[in-house]
Amino acid sequence: MITQPIAPDLTFLTVLVAFSGVFLICFLKGAFGGGFAIVGIPLLSLVMDPVTAGGLLAPLFVAMDLYALRYWKPNTWSRQDLAPLLPGLIVGIGSGYLLFRFLDHHAIEIVMAVVTLIFVGLWLAGGGGVSIRPRSTPKAVAAGLASGITTMVAHSGGPPLAMYLLPLGLTKEVYAGTTSLFFTVGNATKAVPWLMLVRPEGVDLVLMAVCLLAVPSGVGMGWRLHGRLDQRQIFRACYALLAVTAVRLLWDGVAGYLV
Numbered sequence: 001m002i003t004q005p006i007a008p009d010l011t012f013l014t015v016l017v018a019f020s021g022v023f024l025i026c027f028l029k030g031a032f033g034g035g036f037a038i039v040g041i042p043l044l045s046l047v048m049d050p051v052t053a054g055g056l057l058a059p060l061f062v063a064m065d066l067y068a069l070r071y072w073k074p075n076t077w078s079r080q081d082l083a084p085l086l087p088g089l090i091v092g093i094g095s096g097y098l099l100f101r102f103l104d105h106h107a108i109e110i111v112m113a114v115v116t117l118i119f120v121g122l123w124l125a126g127g128g129g130v131s132i133r134p135r136s137t138p139k140a141v142a143a144g145l146a147s148g149i150t151t152m153v154a155h156s157g158g159p160p161l162a163m164y165l166l167p168l169g170l171t172k173e174v175y176a177g178t179t180s181l182f183f184t185v186g187n188a189t190k191a192v193p194w195l196m197l198v199r200p201e202g203v204d205l206v207l208m209a210v211c212l213l214a215v216p217s218g219v220g221m222g223w224r225l226h227g228r229l230d231q232r233q234i235f236r237a238c239y240a241l242l243a244v245t246a247v248r249l250l251w252d253g254v255a256g257y258l259v
Contacts (some may be wrong), residue, residue: 010203014047018056018207023214025057026064030222033072033176034183035158037151040247041112050109050249055198056207057155061187065216069222076177078170084140085147085161086166089186092148097193100153109253118244119159120239132169139164146195148180152190157183167176176226 021043028036037057044053103111143164151157161182165175200208 004224010206011047015207015210016079018044018211019214022057022060022064022177022211025219026215027063027217027222029068029180029183030071030219030224031176031226032222033068033173033179034065035162035179037155037158037183037187038241039245041155042116042242044248045109045112045249045252047247051111051198052204054155055194055200056204056211058187058191058194058198059185059200060208060211060215061155062191064219065180065184065187065214068219068223069184070160070162072177072180076173077181078168078174080180081135081140081165081168081178082182084137085182086185088141088146089148089151089157089182090189092145092150093152093190093193094148094153095145096149096152097190097197099149100197102195105152106253106256108153109249110257112156113246113253115150115154115159115251116242116249119125119156119212120243120246122163123239131169135168141181148186151183151186152193157186167204172226 010075022038025037025040028034028039040057041050041053044050048056055170100108143160146160150160158179161179165178169177180193
């Protein structure tokens with residue numbers, strides 16, 4: 001079972017890393033709709049406990065999702081895909097909450113790192129290309145379930161969702177809009193259990209307030225660049241960042257069992 005996380009020190013480095021991590025997530029949400037929240041905890045875990053990072057990000061995700069909906073409007077949502085995805089997502093978040101309560105900090109660090117590295121490995125193995133496959137309701141429900149579990153445990157629900165949506169051949173606008181709404185529902189649902197696990201106070205609340213300032217500029221800049229970004233280059237940079245931070249997180253988790 002997890003113990004009470006350690007509050008971070010309110011230093012310039014902590015504020016800078018936390019603000020930068022939230023801005024990057026917001027930028028990617030504005031540019032691609034969502035699914036890149038996985039960059040959050042590994043980055044913030046460089047300056048704070050990973051569970052504290054999860055609690056810090058949970059309410060911020062809700063804020064950035066709601067702000068992003070001003071750009072990803074209903075005409076960018078694939079309702080036929082969201083219909084089977086969302087029930088699985090809700091069940092997965094509940095399952096992830098139960099799993100989370102019985103993992104200690106170092107196990108969580110290792111899980112987060114492994115999920116991140118798998119995400120990077122899948123992208124590298126696929127070479128950035130996809131083949132179009134027909135829709136499947138059972139696969140959609142399974143993808144929603146897997147995404148719900150991983151988004152609750154490690155804020156990393158993007159990979160299962162991407163593995164289902166990308167082969168459908170959606171336009172980048174519909175893909176981004178569908179992903180955005182999916183995570184709006186998911187992040188709003190998981191905010192309550194996350195705040196039950198990690199009760200932010202003091203320094204955490206100050207960091208939240210500072211990071212909240214990154215939401216409008218991050219989402220807005222990402223959306224404005226959506227039509228002319230070279231997605232492959234941006235993705236490569238993100239995956240490189242993920243790999244570095246995941247290795248650091250994995251090291252911290254394993255080292256915690258060795259000392």
